[in-house]
Amino acid sequence: MMLHIAIIVLAAILLPILLYYECREDRRGLVPAKAALSALFVVTALVQPHPMPGYYYFVLIGLLFCLGGDVSLALPQDRMFRLGLVSFLVGHIFYSVAFFMTADTGAWTWWGTLVVLIVSGWVYFWLRPRLGRMNGPVLAYIVVITVMVSGAWSIWGDARLAWDGRIMVFAGACCFYVSDIFVARDRFVKMEALNRLIGLPLYYGGQFLLAFSVGQF
Numbered sequence: 001m002m003l004h005i006a007i008i009v010l011a012a013i014l015l016p017i018l019l020y021y022e023c024r025e026d027r028r029g030l031v032p033a034k035a036a037l038s039a040l041f042v043v044t045a046l047v048q049p050h051p052m053p054g055y056y057y058f059v060l061i062g063l064l065f066c067l068g069g070d071v072s073l074a075l076p077q078d079r080m081f082r083l084g085l086v087s088f089l090v091g092h093i094f095y096s097v098a099f100f101m102t103a104d105t106g107a108w109t110w111w112g113t114l115v116v117l118i119v120s121g122w123v124y125f126w127l128r129p130r131l132g133r134m135n136g137p138v139l140a141y142i143v144v145i146t147v148m149v150s151g152a153w154s155i156w157g158d159a160r161l162a163w164d165g166r167i168m169v170f171a172g173a174c175c176f177y178v179s180d181i182f183v184a185r186d187r188f189v190k191m192e193a194l195n196r197l198i199g200l201p202l203y204y205g206g207q208f209l210l211a212f213s214v215g216q217f
Contacts, residue, residue: 007043018037023197041207041208049215058097081187100154103155149173172208183195
């Protein structure tokens with residue numbers, strides 16, 4: 001428990017530092033702050049108990065790919081943005097496998113999938129006029145993250161699983177999903193600090209919830 005508290009306190013210190021450098025667009029401070037905070041959610045998963053090893057390993061690999069994506073997105077080049085997009089896409093695939101292998105598919109899966117499909121469709125048609133050559137990669141990413149959230153709905157609806165874990169996975173996946181809308185808005189619609197001030201806390205909150213969830217299943 002003390003280790004968990006220490007992780008949360010350290011993350012709470014690092015996040016405002018990251019937001020400060022993000023708003024100033026200072027790459028010298030932004031890259032190390034982001035790398036440190038993202039490495040912390042990997043450490044969080046590593047120090048949890050692992051009652052369900054398969055779930056743990058798939059989530060851990062997903063977290064590692066997201067760490068790579070975070071470092072890539074912290075760099076200014078367009079090719080690094082594409083690399084970051086691919087890293088997050090692969091991370092979501094591993095999350096999806098972890099969720100669907102852990103939970104039974106039921107009514108919550110189908111109703112949840114319908115909800116997220118509607119939202120994802122709206123997001124894509126909102127972004128499409130602005131995507132240009134990124135249309136294909138962004139569409140693929142939207143499809144994969146939609147599947148990931150659908151898997152989180154399956155976790156949420158499976159009453160066999162621990163309540164705390166179900167909440168962590170569902171809330172974590174939803175926070176991640178909403179945070180990516182702000183990433184897309186910043187990249188393709190309007191670049192402004194507000195996107196990062198809202199999106200980054202949601203993103204890191206989601207990742208830490210997923211990392212802590214490995215100790216619940």
